[in-house]
Amino acid sequence: MLRSLLLMLVCGLTLVPPGTAQDTGRSLLSAARKQAASARGKTGEERKQALEESLRILRLVPERFPEETAAVARAWLEIGRTERRLSRPEAALKALETACSFEGEERTICMALHDLATLHKKARRFERAREALRRIIDDHPAQAMARARALVRLASLHRAARETKEAEELLRQCLKEHGDLWRQSIDALDALAALKLRAGRLEEARTLLETHGAAIKARFQGTKHENRVDAALGRMKSRARLEKKKDGGR
Secondary structure, three states: OHHHHHHHHHHHHHOOOOOOOOOOHHHHHHHHHHHHHOOOOOOHHHHHHHHHHHHHHHHHHHHHOOOOHHHHHHHHHHHHHHHHHOOOHHHHHHHHHHHOOOOOOHHHHHHHHHHHHHHHHHOOOHHHHHHHHHHHHHHOOOOHHHHHHHHHHHHHHHHHOOOHHHHHHHHHHHHHHOOOOHHHHHHHHHHHHHHHHHOOOHHHHHHHHHHHHHHHHHHHOOOOOHHHHHHHHHHHHHHHHHHHHHOOOO
């Protein structure tokens, strides 16, 4: 009898559902992420149920732990992302905008703004996508990686609208202000060279690759990023040579 009681007690402790007394905002976030991860590889109703359960847990965070500002902001971010996975863009937009309302949670805000830009772009609301990216650039200078990525993404939107001058200015700004970030520097230089190549300004593209490429290579020489930087620069130079052949070998 005693053994049976002990077994029931152990089972009860291990099967406590999310949202009980010993939870915190962070522990609920962890539980929700595990639940969302379980949806991978699933389809149809089974996938939907896993994501809906993740949403249920996420919504407990602001409800039960409103004082945990960081966890609440992150919960709204993940609610938005999960709603997007469920193909509910309007619900996703509302959740992401809520995530942006938590003053001081800059990292989470920038992630939410990038996600908002993606949703607006997909819906062809290009001006709103630009606004989201501009908010990162103007309002969150301390978030270097998010800001550099926003500069490159905003440049891409301008390039798509054939606003070449604005796109070039943003890419040069990224190179100037975030040259210590190897991936963002490479992305900005690659996009800038592409602008020149598409405009038929081949010599300008090659000059860019030589000058900025040499500076980037020198900056990351001897670091853990050196091999990746060298490989990326090699691909860019190869593309410029191919363009040269297409132009008649000039």
